[in-house]
Amino acid sequence: xxxxxxxxxxxxTRSTNDDLLERWRAGQLIDPVARIAHKQTAGKGRVGxxxxxxxxxxxxxSLAFPFKRSPAQLTGLSLVVGLAVVAGIAQASGLNEQALHxxxxxxxxxxxxxxxxxxxxxxxxxxxxxxxxxxxxxxVGVGLNIRNAAFIESSLGGGQKVGALDQxxxxxxxxxxxxxxxxxxxxxxxxxxxxxxxxxxEFYREQxxxxxxxxxxxxxxxxxxxxxxxxxxxxVDQTGALLLQQENKTxxxxxxxxxxxxxx
Numbered sequence: 001x002x003x004x005x006x007x008x009x010x011x012x013t014r015s016t017n018d019d020l021l022e023r024w025r026a027g028q029l030i031d032p033v034a035r036i037a038h039k040q041t042a043g044k045g046r047v048g049x050x051x052x053x054x055x056x057x058x059x060x061x062s063l064a065f066p067f068k069r070s071p072a073q074l075t076g077l078s079l080v081v082g083l084a085v086v087a088g089i090a091q092a093s094g095l096n097e098q099a100l101h102x103x104x105x106x107x108x109x110x111x112x113x114x115x116x117x118x119x120x121x122x123x124x125x126x127x128x129x130x131x132x133x134x135x136x137x138x139x140v141g142v143g144l145n146i147r148n149a150a151f152i153e154s155s156l157g158g159g160q161k162v163g164a165l166d167q168x169x170x171x172x173x174x175x176x177x178x179x180x181x182x183x184x185x186x187x188x189x190x191x192x193x194x195x196x197x198x199x200x201x202e203f204y205r206e207q208x209x210x211x212x213x214x215x216x217x218x219x220x221x222x223x224x225x226x227x228x229x230x231x232x233x234x235x236v237d238q239t240g241a242l243l244l245q246q247e248n249k250t251x252x253x254x255x256x257x258x259x260x261x262x263x264x
Contacts, residue, residue, distance in 0.1 A: 021127065021139050
């Protein structure tokens with residue numbers, strides 16, 4: 001996708017997502033734009049949470065992409081982004097996806113990458129449609145830990161296990177150059193987004209299931225101001241909603257201000 005995607009590299013900014021969101025709101029986006037920053041001073045995760053990353057140890061970037069689908073037809077996009085990141089890592093590292101799976105790489109619904117249950121990366125999606133019949137511009141932000149997981153974990157103050165790409169590759173495989181990794185991720189995003197725009201999440205549903213970190217596990221789902229919901233994770237439906245099996249029913253949980261964790 002890099003042929004028709006504008007590539008922007010900056011040393012420092014508050015948030016690459018905010019940079020591209022501002023342009024979308026001003027009607028300045030025409031072609032896809034990928035923006036990467038060596039350092040983000042106000043990087044963010046979901047629900048306004050801060051995203052903490054050390055510039056030398058992580059890659060943080062955003063991609064603004066125009067979809068033909070309406071916002072309501074883009075459910076499951078965060079799951080597709082996870083698959084695109086997996087594919088991009090495989091292409092950049094020279095490993096196949098099966099090897100990454102064997103190493104413990106998994107996807108956590110709806111927007112995290114895990115490595116043996118430790119957080120490897122996160123996904124933030126913002127944007128929308130200004131007017132009917134216009135493209136739906138989605139700003140996809142990705143933060144991915146590359147090395148020094150222990151140091152990143154200590155910087156977070158405990159409570160969050162952290163993984164890094166070098167733990168997957170091991171000593172025998174050289175870490176990909178950050179620029180090379182970024183370009184492979186962008187290319188992977190373009191391929192996945194075009195298929196998703198044409199076919200919807202159903203096209204990727206089975207594939208996502210092979211990477212599901214919590215399949216058949218007892219989980220707890222909590223949300224701001226709501227009571228926690230308990231059940232057994234049973235994959236996702238054709239829209240990307242999480243299927244939660246309870247005693248006598250299956251409930252579909254849609255992505256939003258929710259947190260998913262294994263029951264303790």
